[in-house]
Amino acid sequence: MADQKSGAPRHPRPGGGPGHGGAALAMPVERSANFWPIVKRLIGLLRPERLGMxxxxxxxxxxxxxxxxxxxxxxxxxxxxFSGVISSQIPAGVTQEQVVDQLRAAGETTKADMIQGMDLVPGAGIDFGQLRNVLLGVLAIYVLASLFGYLQGYLLNGVVQRTMYRLRRDVEAKLNTVPLSYTDRMQRGELLSRVTNDIDNVAQSLQQTLAQLLTSVLTVVGIIVMMVVTSPLLTIIAVVSIPVMLVVTRAIAKRSQKYFIAQWKHTGELNAHVEENYTGHSLVKVFGHTKASRKDFEGLNGSLYEASFKAQFISGIIMPAMMFVGNLVYVAIAVVGGIQVAGGHMTLGRVQAFIQYSRQFTQPLSQIGAMMNLLQSGVASAERVFEVLDAEPQRPDPAHPDTAEGTHGHLVFDHVKFSYTPDEPLIEDLSFEAKPGQTIAIVGPTGAGKTTLVNLIMRFYELGGGRITLDDVDISKMTRADLRSRTGMVLQDTWLFAGTIRDNIAYGRIDATEDEIVDAARATYVDRFVRALPDGYDTVLNDEATNISIGQKQLITIARAYLARPSILILDEATSSVDTRTEVLVQKAMNALRADRTSFVIAHRLSTIRDADLILVMNHGAIVEQGSHAELIAAGGVYADLYEAQFAAPATDEVVG
Structure with a gap:
C-alpha cells in the first residue's frame, strides 16, 4: 500500500526488482545469544500439552x-x-571346593579363582528348562519395551502436531494484528519462509529430538544405576567418558550454531528472490534481466549452500567423535572386565551385561550429540518465528468503541499530522472536509502523499496528531472492523484470489445473494464478458488471474466494491487499466455507486476527475490548492500547470516531430 507516491520509506532488497524491502529485518549471521532462552520458550509451547507429556x-x-x-x-x-558347560566337565560327586583346591595345588590359581566365583553343580550340565524361562522372560521384556516405545512415539507425535497447530494459528493471528509498516519492511518471500519453512523445521526438530532426548536421558540414568549395581569399578571407567563427550559436543555445537542461523537466513532470502522473480517473470524477460536474475539466484543459492554445508558438516562431526570416545571406553571395559572374570570377582554373564550397558551407555550420549544439530537448526528457525510473534502489534481497538450512526460518509480531516519515520515529517497540518455524496479527487506528483491520505482514512497507519472524524465520530475511537466495513477500495493493482469469478465478486459481501452478485456484475459491465466465458461465473481464476485480461480483472474489483455498498468509496487509479470506451461505461457505473456516498478518487489522468465536487492538489504532504476543476483552472496555479502539461505535451511532441 505505502509506496513511493505515498512518501513511505523504501529499503534496498537483495534481489532487486519491485516489492517490499527486507533489509531491516535481516537475521544476524553470528551465533545467537538467545539459544537457551529460545529453547526454554520452545518448551513453554508444550505447556498446554502437560497431560500428554x-x-x-x-x-x-x-x-x-x-x-x-x-x-x-x-x-x-x-x-x-557357561556354568552348565563347566559343571558337565566335573565328575559327579566332587564338590566345587574340592575342584578349586585341586587347581590351586596344581598351581592353576587363575582357573581356581574363576571357578570359585561361579555357581556350579558338578556333573549336572546346562539347565535348559531354566534357560528357556530366562529367554522367554527376556523376549517378553523387549516386546513390552517396544510396545511402550511405540505408544510414546504415537502420543508424542500428537503433542508436537497440536503444538505446531497452535503456533501456526498464533502466527496467523499475529499477522492480522501487525501494522502495515511491518509488512512494508519485510520481503514477502522472507515472511512466507518464516511462517512455512521455519515452522515446518521447528516441527521436524521437536518431533525428532523430543522423543530421542527423553529416551536418551532416561536411558543414561537407568544404565548408570544398573552399571553401579553390576560393577562399581567398571562404572567409574564408563562415567569418565561423560565430561569428555560434553566438552567435545559443546565445542562443535558452538561453531555450528552460527551456520544454522545463516542457513535459515539465506533460505528466506532465496525464497524472496524466487517469489519476486516468478511474480514479475514477464518484466524480467521484457527488460532482459534474465542473466542478472540468474546471477543473483546463483549468489543466494551459493550462500545457502555454503552455510548449509558448514552447518551440516561441522555438526556431523559430533556423532563420529562420540563413537570414537565410546569405542575407547568399550576397549577399556573389555580389558578390565576380562581381568575381573579371570580373578573370580565377576561372572562372565555380568561382564557381558556390563559390556552391553557400556554400548547402550555411549549410544544415547552419541545420539544426544547427534541431536544437537537438529536442535540448533530448530532453535534458529524458532527464533525467526518468535520474531514475528514478538513484532509490535498495531494499537488495539478501544475497549468501549464509538460507532457512527447511519452511513452518510461525512469525513473531516482536522489538523492531521503524520510521518512514516520521526525524523522525516510528511503531513504536518492537513485539514479539509468531505461532505456526504461528494466526490473528492486527489491529484499531485509522485510522493505527494495521495495514497498516504487513503491509508490514514483506513487506519492502516495511526496519526501523529490531529484527528479524522466519520459522521462526527473520531475514527480512532471506532473499531477497525467497523470503520473498514463502511469503506470500499478499488486499487490500481488488482488483487484477485484463486477461485471463481463469483467468489471474487462476493468477497465484497460474503452474505450476498446470487441476484445481488449478478446485479453488481451488470452495473459494472462484468456480466457481458463473463457470459462469453465457457464456465461463466464459475470460471476459475488462477493465482495470478492470468487467464483473463488486466482490464477484466479491474472490472471484477470494481464489481466487488459495488457489491459492498460502502459509505466511503476509495478509487486509486481504478480505471487506469481499462480501455477508453469501457472507462466511460465504468464511470457511469461509478456515478450510480457514488450517489449519497463520499468518494475519494486518486487520479493521474486529470480528464477523469473534471466532474469531481472538490479537487485536492497535494505536494509534500500538504494541500496546496483545492476547489472545483473550473476554479482551479481559472486560478492558474499548480493544477492548471499539471492540466496544461498533460494535454499540451502530445501537441508539442507532434509539432517537434
Whole structure:
C-alpha cells in the first residue's frame, strides 16, 4: 500500500526488482545469544500439552526401564550356559571346593579363582528348562519395551502436531494484528519462509529430538544405576567418558550454531528472490534481466549452500567423535572386565551385561550429540518465528468503541499530522472536509502523499496528531472492523484470489445473494464478458488471474466494491487499466455507486476527475490548492500547470516531430 507516491520509506532488497524491502529485518549471521532462552520458550509451547507429556514420560520410563533390565537377565542366561558347560566337565560327586583346591595345588590359581566365583553343580550340565524361562522372560521384556516405545512415539507425535497447530494459528493471528509498516519492511518471500519453512523445521526438530532426548536421558540414568549395581569399578571407567563427550559436543555445537542461523537466513532470502522473480517473470524477460536474475539466484543459492554445508558438516562431526570416545571406553571395559572374570570377582554373564550397558551407555550420549544439530537448526528457525510473534502489534481497538450512526460518509480531516519515520515529517497540518455524496479527487506528483491520505482514512497507519472524524465520530475511537466495513477500495493493482469469478465478486459481501452478485456484475459491465466465458461465473481464476485480461480483472474489483455498498468509496487509479470506451461505461457505473456516498478518487489522468465536487492538489504532504476543476483552472496555479502539461505535451511532441 505505502509506496513511493505515498512518501513511505523504501529499503534496498537483495534481489532487486519491485516489492517490499527486507533489509531491516535481516537475521544476524553470528551465533545467537538467545539459544537457551529460545529453547526454554520452545518448551513453554508444550505447556498446554502437560497431560500428554506426562503420559509420554510415563511410557518412556517404562520402555527404558524394561530395556535396561534386559541385558542383566541375558547375562544370567549366559551364566547358566557357561556354568552348565563347566559343571558337565566335573565328575559327579566332587564338590566345587574340592575342584578349586585341586587347581590351586596344581598351581592353576587363575582357573581356581574363576571357578570359585561361579555357581556350579558338578556333573549336572546346562539347565535348559531354566534357560528357556530366562529367554522367554527376556523376549517378553523387549516386546513390552517396544510396545511402550511405540505408544510414546504415537502420543508424542500428537503433542508436537497440536503444538505446531497452535503456533501456526498464533502466527496467523499475529499477522492480522501487525501494522502495515511491518509488512512494508519485510520481503514477502522472507515472511512466507518464516511462517512455512521455519515452522515446518521447528516441527521436524521437536518431533525428532523430543522423543530421542527423553529416551536418551532416561536411558543414561537407568544404565548408570544398573552399571553401579553390576560393577562399581567398571562404572567409574564408563562415567569418565561423560565430561569428555560434553566438552567435545559443546565445542562443535558452538561453531555450528552460527551456520544454522545463516542457513535459515539465506533460505528466506532465496525464497524472496524466487517469489519476486516468478511474480514479475514477464518484466524480467521484457527488460532482459534474465542473466542478472540468474546471477543473483546463483549468489543466494551459493550462500545457502555454503552455510548449509558448514552447518551440516561441522555438526556431523559430533556423532563420529562420540563413537570414537565410546569405542575407547568399550576397549577399556573389555580389558578390565576380562581381568575381573579371570580373578573370580565377576561372572562372565555380568561382564557381558556390563559390556552391553557400556554400548547402550555411549549410544544415547552419541545420539544426544547427534541431536544437537537438529536442535540448533530448530532453535534458529524458532527464533525467526518468535520474531514475528514478538513484532509490535498495531494499537488495539478501544475497549468501549464509538460507532457512527447511519452511513452518510461525512469525513473531516482536522489538523492531521503524520510521518512514516520521526525524523522525516510528511503531513504536518492537513485539514479539509468531505461532505456526504461528494466526490473528492486527489491529484499531485509522485510522493505527494495521495495514497498516504487513503491509508490514514483506513487506519492502516495511526496519526501523529490531529484527528479524522466519520459522521462526527473520531475514527480512532471506532473499531477497525467497523470503520473498514463502511469503506470500499478499488486499487490500481488488482488483487484477485484463486477461485471463481463469483467468489471474487462476493468477497465484497460474503452474505450476498446470487441476484445481488449478478446485479453488481451488470452495473459494472462484468456480466457481458463473463457470459462469453465457457464456465461463466464459475470460471476459475488462477493465482495470478492470468487467464483473463488486466482490464477484466479491474472490472471484477470494481464489481466487488459495488457489491459492498460502502459509505466511503476509495478509487486509486481504478480505471487506469481499462480501455477508453469501457472507462466511460465504468464511470457511469461509478456515478450510480457514488450517489449519497463520499468518494475519494486518486487520479493521474486529470480528464477523469473534471466532474469531481472538490479537487485536492497535494505536494509534500500538504494541500496546496483545492476547489472545483473550473476554479482551479481559472486560478492558474499548480493544477492548471499539471492540466496544461498533460494535454499540451502530445501537441508539442507532434509539432517537434
Amino acid at each position: 506426562i503420559t509420554v514420560l510415563g511410557f518412556t520410563v517404562l520402555s527404558v526401564t524394561l530395556s535396561v533390565i534386559g541385558p542383566r537377565i541375558l547375562g544370567a542366561g549366559t551364566d547358566l550356559i
